[in-house]
Amino acid sequence: MKKHILPALKITALSIAICCIIYSLLILAIAQAAPNKGEGQTILVNGQVKGYLCEGQSFTRDNYFNGRPSAAGYNAAGSSGSNKGPSNPDYLKDVQARVDSFLVHNPGKIKSEIPSELITASGSGLDPDISIQGAMIQVERIAKARNLSVEKINELIIQHKEKPLGGLFGTEKINVLRLNIALDTLK
Amino acid sequence: MNTEIMGIALMFIVTLVLAIPLGRYIGKVYSGHATWLDFILNPVDKMLFKISGVKPEKEMNWKEHLVALLTINLIWFLLSMLILMTQGSLPLNPDGNPSMTADLAFNTSISFISNTNLQHYSGESGVSYLGQLVLMLFQFISAAAGMAICAAVFVAMKEKVTEKIGNFYNFFIKSLTRILLPISLIVAILLLFSGTPMTFKGKDQFISVQGDTVNVSRGPVAAMVAIKQLGTNGGGFFGANSSHPLENPNYFTNIIENVLILLIPIAMIFALGYMINKKRFAWMVFSVMLIGFLLFLIPSVYFELKGNSSIANMGITQSMGSMEGKEVRFGSAASAYWGITTTVTSNGSVNAMHDSFTPLTGMFAMLGMMVNAFFGGVGVGFLNFYIFIIIAVFISGLMVGRTPEFMGKKIEAKEMKIAAIIALLHPFLILVGTALASHLFSHNPTAYASWLNNPGNHGFSEMLYEYTSSSANNGSGFEGLGDNTAWWNISCGIVMLLARFLPIIGPVAIAGILAQKKHTPETAGTLKTDTGTFGIMVLAVIFIIAALSFFPALSLGPISEYFSQHA
Secondary structure (H helix, E strand, C coil), X not given: CHHHHHHHHHHHHHHHHHHHHHHHHHHHXXXXXXXXXXXXXXXXXXXXXXXXXXXXXXXXXXXXXXXXXXXXXXXXXXXXXXCCCCCCHHHHHHHHHHHHHHHHHCCCCCHHHCCHHHCCCCCCCCCCEECHHHHHCCHHHHHHHHCCCHHHHHHHHHHHEECCECCCECCCEEEXXXXXXXXXXXX | CCHHHHHHHHHHHHHHHHHHHHHHHHHHHHHCCCCCCHHHHHHHHHHHHHHHCCCCCCCCCHHHHHHHHHHHHHHHHHHHHHHHHHHHHCCCCCCCXXXXXXXXXXXXXXXXXXXXXXXXXXXXXXXXXXXXXXXXXXXXXXXXXXXXXXXXXXXXXXXXXXXXXXXXXXHHHHHHHHHHHHHHHHHHHHHHXXXXXXXXXXXXXXECCCCCEEEECCCCHHHHXXXXXXXXXXXXXXXXXXXXXCCCCCHHHHHHHHHHHHHHHHHHHHHHHHHCCCHHHHHHHHHHHHHHHHHHHHHHHHHHHHCCHHHHCCCCCCCCCCCCCCCCCCHHHHHHHHHHHHHHCCCCCCCCCHHHCCHHHHHHHHHHHHHCCCCCCCCHHHHHHHHHHHHHHHHHHHHHCCCCEECCEECCHHHHHHHHHHHHHHHHHHHHHHHHHHHHHHHCCCCCCCCCCCCHHHHHHHHHHHHHHXXXXXCCCCCCCCCCCHHHHHHHHHHHHHHHHHHHHHHHHHHHHHHHCCCCCCCCCCCCXXXXXXXXXXXXXXXXXXXXXXXXXXXXXXXXXXXXXXX
């Protein structure tokens, strides 16, 4: 073992130099050319940061599109999921409560129309997206709260719809933050 | 066809298309043959050898390999303990995160040197940026150590009589400079331009659209995510791992990150085929692993797309599948695909919360780790498979009344004893750990109430999953488990330590002993190990040893939960 200690120490020191220092600094240098210098892409409204493009934020009011339930309360400094098991009775009560609350806020809608992502918590607690159906089902509520026509809001959804990658791979979705910022500009 | 299914098909095809040539390249690197990167990397390696005083041409026997491996790991462990327990007062800590407690640092250090990356802390609040960089260092070097030791076994499998099986440091340094670093660099750049941050600035703050004050954790994420995916490490920068929008911003980055999970584990098989010049044998190994992988994957994708039956019973249509713990941008199919790829290899990163998977998907994730050889971790995955091959050779030899021979070397009592002990170690560690924890919990449920996030069978699954993940050096978790306590930190630490090094020592010893034996040329009477029949035999051995020893525990956990939902 003795004769291996010195080479092991030297190799560890070299590994720190290559993997921690050179590798990180190289990527940090390249990051200066990336969007927002690699500090995270933000959305600006009137020159002010209103959010991070890919991180969801809490929308609870009736006049905004509501995002997904979050076990982390949309805390962008403490991501987490609910980690509730599928058969946990307390969890199923929470889901039922979300369904009931959704139906109260969106009169005229029925249970089977609610897409499941609106009543289940996301993995990170920061999911920025909902499905198109998840946006569509909220339109009437928002139209009423904002005194806007349903058609106008529907059009907004169609503009902001994001197709699967290359039209072929993955899910169709809509970014709630961008949609709500656009909603605020509607007259 | 459904775009979600198309997505996972694309990921698997891209993985294969990249892994086969990469395997050939890795084979060349370990054989010392010329590659196209030589012009730039030969001088680099030469300099590294010179500074470290390593003579790459000086070959070692199997015992020297193991001493070298264990010595360097001991140094890494001490370095890690030192940094993690003092990080709070060291530089690069803009968010003011605290130093780790001794038991948490013990768990985290073993977790990262053993290539497990089980995390009993949350990245946002539990480590400083310096701590993250040191953990990233271990993601590189623990992967390189696993690959280096696997390369030594490959050399030992060549058909010649020899004591010497290459130089550990040579394989280690070349794994870093020629495989892990170049690929990580490319991937980190791709992630960077897709929205993953790379900065040493601390938290940002802004006022949200609804008027809430939001703090946003950031950091040198892109650099770490690349190697955590490539080196079957899995330790995420943020608590939510690759379900976090900054760690995995969109479907494109999800494809890249998921391809990396399987890339080197598959490539190593083809590297073996190149090095021992037995392509048919490599394809046999690949096919067995692929069949095992698909057996776990297909039902998991089906169950996640179908949705949670308890929620269906409420009258909810789950057109996106079971969405608890999942992200809309990935969907159910890609989450299930990630869940199985990350558990059959010993990666352990997640893009959805495994605790919230439907019961049987959770079981298949556990089975992936219980077998731990369907592709497996970088380097060590093949070593686990090697044990199953040895046992299969021995049993089939007895069945047909021939001397058990593998690659022209006779397998005798000593090798079989080692193989049997190593094969039984994994179930032993998992089941004993789970039994002890269950005993503690069931005799004092109030004192340990904070352990379990879910009652009943699922609570048992949380404990079973934790030990399975530790023993498979996987690192994913049913994260509802309240695991930052002395019991979990220390017991999982010990399991990870034993489960990392004993399954390396065993196969290296067997391969080393076999390499010294007389080579018997193949005759008509030799048992062929590159045929479909032998492949089925290996699969049967894996099924008997791994699957059946865990069946009783799985029936108490996910299987009971499944039937309780459908009662």
